[in-house]
Amino acid sequence: MEDALRAIGQTMASLGAPDCRLIAPKTLDYRLSQQLASWRRSDPAPQRVTPASLRLLDYAHELAVLTPSPLQHAVVDMAYIAFFYLNRPGEYAKPTSSDSLSAPFRLCDVEFSIGLRVFNASRASVSDIRLATFASLIFTNQKNAVRGEKVGHARTGHSSSCPVLALIRRVLNLRLHSAPPYGSALSLFSFFFRHPRVCHLCSHHRYAPP
Numbered sequence: 001m002e003d004a005l006r007a008i009g010q011t012m013a014s015l016g017a018p019d020c021r022l023i024a025p026k027t028l029d030y031r032l033s034q035q036l037a038s039w040r041r042s043d044p045a046p047q048r049v050t051p052a053s054l055r056l057l058d059y060a061h062e063l064a065v066l067t068p069s070p071l072q073h074a075v076v077d078m079a080y081i082a083f084f085y086l087n088r089p090g091e092y093a094k095p096t097s098s099d100s101l102s103a104p105f106r107l108c109d110v111e112f113s114i115g116l117r118v119f120n121a122s123r124a125s126v127s128d129i130r131l132a133t134f135a136s137l138i139f140t141n142q143k144n145a146v147r148g149e150k151v152g153h154a155r156t157g158h159s160s161s162c163p164v165l166a167l168i169r170r171v172l173n174l175r176l177h178s179a180p181p182y183g184s185a186l187s188l189f190s191f192f193f194r195h196p197r198v199c200h201l202c203s204h205h206r207y208a209p210p
Contacts, residue, residue, distance in 0.1 A: 002036050052083055054161055061160040073173070074191040074201050077166045081188065084153055084163035085137055093189055094200040103140055107174050108184035110167055111136045111150065121171045122184035129171055135164040 009019035023029050028036075057079050064076045082092040089095075091104055110121035112132035119128055136152030153163040170188050177192040189201035 001039060005032070005036075052079070054083065057083060058160050070173075070191045070193055071199070071201070073169070074189065077170045078189055078201055080161070080166035081163060081170070084166075085151060089203050092201075093203040094187070096203060104187040104189060105137055106184065106188065107171060107178070107186045109138045109140070110171055110188070111138060111152075112164075112168075112171075113152075121167075121175075126172065126175065129168055129175075132164060132168060135167045 005021055009021040013019045021028055021032055057076065060079065061076050064072045078092045081087065087105075094104065108120060108122040111118055112121060112124060112129055113119075113134035113136070114128065114131055115133070121129065134152055134154050136150040139149045139151065140147055155164045156162040159165075167188075173192075174186050174188070174190060177198075178186050186198070187200065190198050191201065193199055
């Protein structure tokens with residue numbers, strides 16, 4: 001409600017009329033401030049989401065090594081990527097609706113680096129990808145919608161808790177199975193049970209220990 005009232009007041013001010021919420025510059029009308037405070041007190045407490053524990057992801061990775069399921073490996077790898085790159089749900093899992101705020105990252109949206117040499121994941125050699133020390137995601141309409149912006153991480157030195165290693169595993173898996181018409185447009189959350197049948201990781205998928 002406070003946001004809606006602010007939007008109305010600012011719209012009026014932009015048209016040359018006084019902001020009816022204010023009795024002085026940056027001073028809210030006392031009656032309105034008390035009403036908003038009363039609504040805040042009556043609102044239920046926010047339900048906070050506990051951040052995922054990196055140790056929990058490491059444990060899931062240890063279990064995924066014991067099972068050959070492509071789904072389990074996709075869940076763990078995308079969980080690492082989402083954790084380190086702070087992805088929205090529609091960026092690390094198939095969106096549940098067509099009006100999702102973000103587009104999923106694709107194979108061609110990943111760049112790897114070895115020193116000053118940068119190469120795209122869709123065209124680089126497998127040997128270069130395995131030796132990469134830095135990995136970046138190229139943004140299109142994700143996050144702040146700055147097209148072409150890149151966010152990257154270097155290797156952490158950990159055998160599993162590493163965004164670079166997680167992206168390497170995802171990219172190599174897609175490169176191993178990808179075939180027309182998928183290619184570089186294949187989403188990172190795609191995986192294969194039986195080639196060439198492509199599947200997609202969805203938000204309702206859960207990690208199931210063997």
